[in-house]
Amino acid sequence: MRILMSTSNANILDGKALSDRMRGELGEEASLLTKKHGRAPGLAVIIVGNDPASHVYVKNKKLGCEKAGIRSFSHELPADTTQQHLLGLISELNHDPKVDGILVQLPVPAHINPETIIEAIDPGKDVDGFHPYNVGRLAARQPALRSCTPYGCMKLLAETGIDLHGKECVIVGASNIVGRPMALELLLAGATVTVCHRFTRNLQQHIERAEIIIAAAGKRGLIKGEWIREGAIVVDVGIHRIEDGSLTGDVEFATASKRAGWITPVPGGVGPMTITMLLANTIQAFKAHLGDE
Numbered sequence: 001m002r003i004l005m006s007t008s009n010a011n012i013l014d015g016k017a018l019s020d021r022m023r024g025e026l027g028e029e030a031s032l033l034t035k036k037h038g039r040a041p042g043l044a045v046i047i048v049g050n051d052p053a054s055h056v057y058v059k060n061k062k063l064g065c066e067k068a069g070i071r072s073f074s075h076e077l078p079a080d081t082t083q084q085h086l087l088g089l090i091s092e093l094n095h096d097p098k099v100d101g102i103l104v105q106l107p108v109p110a111h112i113n114p115e116t117i118i119e120a121i122d123p124g125k126d127v128d129g130f131h132p133y134n135v136g137r138l139a140a141r142q143p144a145l146r147s148c149t150p151y152g153c154m155k156l157l158a159e160t161g162i163d164l165h166g167k168e169c170v171i172v173g174a175s176n177i178v179g180r181p182m183a184l185e186l187l188l189a190g191a192t193v194t195v196c197h198r199f200t201r202n203l204q205q206h207i208e209r210a211e212i213i214i215a216a217a218g219k220r221g222l223i224k225g226e227w228i229r230e231g232a233i234v235v236d237v238g239i240h241r242i243e244d245g246s247l248t249g250d251v252e253f254a255t256a257s258k259r260a261g262w263i264t265p266v267p268g269g270v271g272p273m274t275i276t277m278l279l280a281n282t283i284q285a286f287k288a289h290l291g292d293e
């Protein structure tokens with residue numbers, strides 16, 4: 001008799017499917033609100049320069065808006081746009097009653113200071129959730145507009161049905177747009193949170209004891225499948241285009257999926273959820289602007 005080693009495959013945490021479902025619901029809500037208030041929710045998207053990847057993302061965001069009944073206003077500015085000009089446009093959009101959300105696609109060219117730009121956006125229109133006001137609200141346990149990628153990761157975790165209270169969560173990466181707000185989200189949900197970053201001494205040791213891993217380092221294949229604790233939930237925020245043109249994440253998927261209980265694929269995991277939460281935030285901002293909570 002042969003004894004088979006257990007190589008149970010993880011459940012796939014399907015961001016594309018959840019995204020499609022949520023966007024359907026958001027579309028219905030947007031349509032009801034449009035009838036009720038006589039105008040559609042509006043999202044202004046600003047892109048500076050001609051980075052091809054950024055243009056693809058912006059196109060996807062505009063398409064996502066269209067399908068969900070959100071009006072999008074795009075502002076494509078040349079790479080040599082001055083910071084002053086960009087601040088002028090943001091000020092106009094802050095005062096434009098048709099515009100509920102404002103997104104400035106990052107990164108911006110080196111001569112523009114992203115912090116200055118983010119802080120110029122009306123916090124009530126900051127649908128990226130990047131403004132210090134919105135980050136502060138989340139830190140103070142009174143979230144207003146929440147950062148889209150961490151918010152999307154929380155929706156994915158909810159799909160597993162797991163109770164987050166007391167769970168050992170390890171976040172890899174401490175960026176302003178993912179790692180830090182992710183730590184605040186998980187803390188708000190009652191988890192025990194560790195944030196690893198470039199100065200962390202033994203990443204493997206941290207990963208090995210994690211029940212939930214959020215990989216957001218931006219380093220392809222940084223997290224080895226053998227490090228994953230049996231049954232852990234793995235959320236991979238990384239997205240890297242590889243030699244053959246396909247996309248891959250920060251986690252070694254093939255080996256990790258043999259050990260994880262749940263794992264997000266790349267593509268089709270966190271990426272689509274980021275855009276979905278942008279749409280959700282735009283509708284939330286619209287309702288707040290109309291006093292329709």
Ligand SMILES: Nc1nc(=O)c2c([nH]1)NC[C@@H]1CN(c3ccc(C(=O)N[C@@H](CCC(=O)O)C(=O)O)cc3)C=[N+]21
Pocket residue numbers: 056057060103104105106107128148239266267268269270271272274275
């Ligand atoms: N102000 C601002 N807000 C952002 O939210 C923002 C940004 N700047 N700059 C760039 C990053 C990146 N980002 C992604 C969104 C969707 C996918 C996505 O839909 N990915 C698909 C694959 C798309 C493809 O095929 O390339 C997936 O993972 O399945 C990926 C990445 C938002 N970002």
Ligand SMILES: [Mg+2]
Pocket residue numbers: 127128148149274278
């Ligand atoms: Mg976003």
